[in-house]
C-alpha cells in the first residue's frame with residue numbers, strides 16, 4: 081500500500097513566538113518540517129509529499145528540505161494559505177493528477193515526532209476501506225464546556241472524548257469533496273476548520289478513530305518545544321540526527 085501526503089508547514093507559529101516561521105524552528109538541531117517529512121518517509125509507504133510553506137519563507141523551506149540529511153524524494157513545496165484549511169486546499173490542487181482512490185495523509189509539521197507505526201496504522205485503515213481516519217488519544221483531564229461569561233455550561237462525558245492528532249488519512253476523493261464543500265470558509269480564520277476530518281464530518285461523511293501516540297504531540301508553545309527536545313533525547317539520544325543520504329539538486333520540487 082502506497083500513499084501521498086500533504087505536510088502542512090505554512091503556519092507562522094504565533095503561539096511559539098520564535099523569530100523563525102514555526103516549520104523552520106530547530107528541534108534538537110533539525111527543523112520541524114524536516115523531522116516531520118522524515119517521519120512520513122520513514123514509514124516506507126509515502127511516495128509523494130506536498131509541503132505547504134509560508135509564501136515569504138518558501139525558499140527557506142525548500143532549502144531546509146533539500147539540504148537535509150535523508151533528503152526526501154518525491155517532494156514538492158507550495159505556498160500555503162491564510163488558514164490551515166486554505167493551505168491544505170492549495171496542496172490538494174497540486175495533487176490534481178492523483179486518482180480519487182489514492183490514500184492521502186495530511187500531517188502537521190508541528191507534530192514532528194509521530195511514530196512510523198501511527199503513520200502506517202492510519203494509512204492502512206484507509207486502504208482497508210475507511211474514507212476518513214484520525215489517530216487519537218483518550219483525554220486525561222476533565223473537560224468542561226464554558227460559556228463566554230466564564231460560567232460552566234456542562235461537564236463533558238470523558239470516556240467518549242478523544243484528543244485528535246495527525247496524520248489524518250483519507251481517500252483523496254473524500255478529502256477533495258470535503259474541502260470543495262467548505263471552500264467558502266477556507267480564508268476566514270473564524271470559520272475555517274482546524275482539522276480535515278472536521279470537514280468530512282461537516283459534509284456528512286463518517287470519520288473513524290485509530291490509536292494515536294503521545295510522541296505525536298503538537299508543538300504549539302515554547303514549553304512544547306522543551307518537552308519535545310527532551311523527548312528526542314530520550315528516544316534517540318542527544319547527538320543522533322536523522323539518517324544521512326546525499327541530497328540531490330532536484331531532490332526538492334521533482335516527483
Ligand SMILES: Nc1ccn([C@@H]2O[C@H](COP(=O)(O)OP(=O)(O)OP(=O)(O)O)[C@@H](O)[C@H]2O)c(=O)n1
Pocket residue numbers: 087088089090091092093094095096102103132160161162163164165167168187188189190191298299300
Ligand atoms: N495558514 C496555515 C496555518 C497553519 N498551517 C500548519 O498547520 C499546522 C497546525 O497549525 P499550528 O500548529 O496551529 O501552527 P501555526 O498556525 O503556525 O500556530 P499559531 O496558531 O500559534 O500561529 C502547522 O504545521 C502549521 O504549519 C498551515 O499550513 N497554514
Ligand SMILES: C[C@](O)(CO)[C@H](O)COP(=O)(O)O
Pocket residue numbers: 164188243244245246274275276298
Ligand atoms: C490538525 C490538528 O493538529 C489536530 O489536532 C489541530 O486541529 C491543528 O489545530 P491548530 O489550530 O492549527 O493548532
